[in-house]
Amino acid sequence: MSITRFVPFRSGLSDVAVLQNRLNSIFQEFARPGGDVSEGSEILAMGHFVPAVDVYEDAQKLVLKLEIPGIRREDLDIRVEGRALTVKGERKFESEEKEENFHRIERRYGSFVRSFTLPPSVNTDEVSATATDGVLTVSLAKKPEAKPKQIEVKVGEAPKQVEAAAKA
Known part of the structure; x- marks a missing residue:
């Protein structure tokens, strides 16, 4: 694996964009099927893959x-x-x-x-x-x-228990 110098502030890119680009390259290095890679070499993408x-x-x-x-x-x-x-x-x-x-x-x-x-x-x-x-x-x-159930709301009808409690 090659050592890459991390420069947090580059002209033209925001701090977040620089960090995101660097993190993406780190994850891509680990995702390669061949492991460690020297600079300039290409890896044939033979091996396991994971469909999205x-x-x-x-x-x-x-x-x-x-x-x-x-x-x-x-x-x-x-x-x-x-x-x-x-x-x-x-x-x-x-x-x-x-x-x-x-x-x-x-x-x-x-x-x-x-x-x-x-x-x-x-x-x-x-x-x-x-x-x-x-x-x-x-x-x-x-x-x-x-599965969700639709409950019908009835308007204007008071339950019998509420009416009885109100009279007492």
């Missing part, structure tokens, strides 16, 4: 969306075991039979595993998964008791 995921919920379901471009359906494994959802997959490096001289490989290849702890409000028996345009969408229905 968005998780959101509405009144009916919990939804996870994972970025999986280039991963075939048969290379995905989605399982629910107890309160855990696990998504496994592999993006394979496919080279043609002819010899190619790659000048740069930046896409990551290899296998990944993402696990998520599910909340008790999710019905693990009702799970569906679809893949469209490189995005895997996993939907988990909520249990009926976890």
Whole structure:
């Protein structure tokens, strides 16, 4: 790993922007699959990767969306075991039979595993998964008791107990 001098105040950049750029470069160095790297060398991005995921919920379901471009359906494994959802997959490096001289490989290849702890409000028996345009969408229905209930408000009616207490 190379030593880089940290200069907190550079002209043209705010203090926060300088700090953010430096932190980003530190995390990128640790995220590289090859470990320590001398300056000027390139790393081929072969190895494990972690697809980005968005998780959101509405009144009916919990939804996870994972970025999986280039991963075939048969290379995905989605399982629910107890309160855990696990998504496994592999993006394979496919080279043609002819010899190619790659000048740069930046896409990551290899296998990944993402696990998520599910909340008790999710019905693990009702799970569906679809893949469209490189995005895997996993939907988990909520249990009926976890869904919000609309309560009707009645106007102008006083409860019988309140009327009896008011007369006494």
